[in-house]
Amino acid sequence: MRKKAPHRIALPAAVTAGLLALAHPLGAETPLAVELVTAHTAPVFLHFELSGSIEPAEAVPVGFRTGGRIVALKVQVGDQVAAGQVLAELDPTQAAAALRGARAQAEAAAALLKQAEQALARAAELTQRGAATQAALDAATEAALSARSAEDQAQAALAKARQGLDDCTLTAPAAGIVTARAAEPGQIVGAAQTVLTIARDGAREAVLYVPDFPALDRFRDRSVTLRPVDGAGPPLQAVVTEIAPLVAGATGTVRVKGRLAEGAPPPGLGTAIVAVVDLPLGSAMALPWTVLVTKDGGPAVWTVDPATRRAELRAVRVSRYTDRSIDVAEGLSEGALVVARGAHLLYPGRAVIATETTP
CATH class of the missing domain: 2.40.30.170 (Efflux pump adaptor protein, beta barrel domain)
Known part of the structure; x- marks a missing residue:
């Protein structure tokens, strides 16, 4: 007589998984292997x-005091020049003509002044002898004063004309090196327009x-x-x-x-x-950039309690980011253990084990 095979009952997959879970004690999770670094405060330097x-x-821009056409530019960039050396010249035609006219006016004014002074001397002598009135003496005195004023004005105009001719020549204000040349011969320049730049010795x-x-x-x-x-x-x-x-x-x-x-x-x-x-840049904790995660939209790192070896997420303030590291200014205590690699697998309270601790 043949024996019957035992009857097998198929259990649902969900029930099977639950029974297997009950077979293992709670809290027996395998610690996650992570790389840890120790946070130390040290001076931070920004390398440039x-x-x-x-x-x-001191660089001195030089130019003519008057405007005109440049007829000569006697130095090049890089030339060494001495104080008072002639650097450039303007066309002196108009300035020379103005000087001749001012000289002629000055000579005429000097002649009129001499004539007025002689007339004043005669009037004074005649008045003293009673041969001329006081009114005639006053008129002669006024004419002499006017002639003196005209002669002073003519001399001032002559001095100005002489200066105008001198201003057609540009000289070096100090010894140095020509570093820039902003004009060329034949160019018309204005008064005080920079022609050359000299670097003082x-x-x-x-x-x-x-x-x-x-x-x-x-x-x-x-x-x-x-x-x-x-x-x-x-x-x-x-x-x-x-x-x-x-x-x-x-x-x-x-x-x-x-x-x-x-x-x-x-x-x-x-x-x-x-x-x-x-x-x-002060002091901070330099950590590798791989420690950086986020918490509530801000920077954070995972730390590990040395006693329990459990992970904890801490918000930090980062003072500087570089291509290799971050400088943490606040949020960590001296000597804190920070997860450098493996942070993406952590959650609060997760047990960890260190694979390597970098001082």
Whole structure:
């Protein structure tokens, strides 16, 4: 007699999963392996590598005091000039004619003055002898005073005409180097229009271009190290003395000037330089960017309690972002354990185990 096979009952899948869950004790989750870093407060520096050039501390624009046509321009850019050296000349035709006319008027006024003074002397003598009236003496005195005034005016006009002729010659106001030439022979220029620019001999300064950022004023009085781009010559020290108030629209940078330290000979004008500056920005906790998550729309990080080894989400204030790290200014205590990798798998209270702790 054959035995019957035992009857098998198929249970629904949901019931089976529930029974399996009951077979394991609650709270026996496997700790998540994460990489941890320790947060330490340290000084924060903003590193800059800037470019610029060596320029004169004082550049003097020079031009004619009067307008006219340039007939000679005797210097080129880069020429060394001495104080009083002739740089350029205007066409002197009109100025010379004006001088001749003023000289003739001055001579005529001097002759009239001499005649009036002689008439006054005769009138005074005749009045003293009783041969002339007081009215005649007064008239002679008035005529002499008028002649004196006319002669003074003629002399002033003569001096002005002489100055006009002298102004047709442009001379160097100081010794230096010609750095710019804004006109050419044959060109008509106006009074005081810049024709040449001269860099005075002596002081030199470094001009650097810095990206605009909120802490730009910290550059003032900062010492920077300068090196020529071509590597020729020793490094130089400069102290920042001036920060331009406006941002250059074309480049978005701010011009910063630095005074070269005395003692070492400065590079030549126009030398391209680079400068290295480490600007202190206070203290913060530098952490790798991989720690960063969000909480309520703001920056946050996962921390781990050393005693329980459980994860906790903390909101932080980030003072600076870089391409490799973030600087946390608030929200973390000194020595806090922060999850650097594996944060995307965490939730509050999740048990973790460290795979590597980076000091």
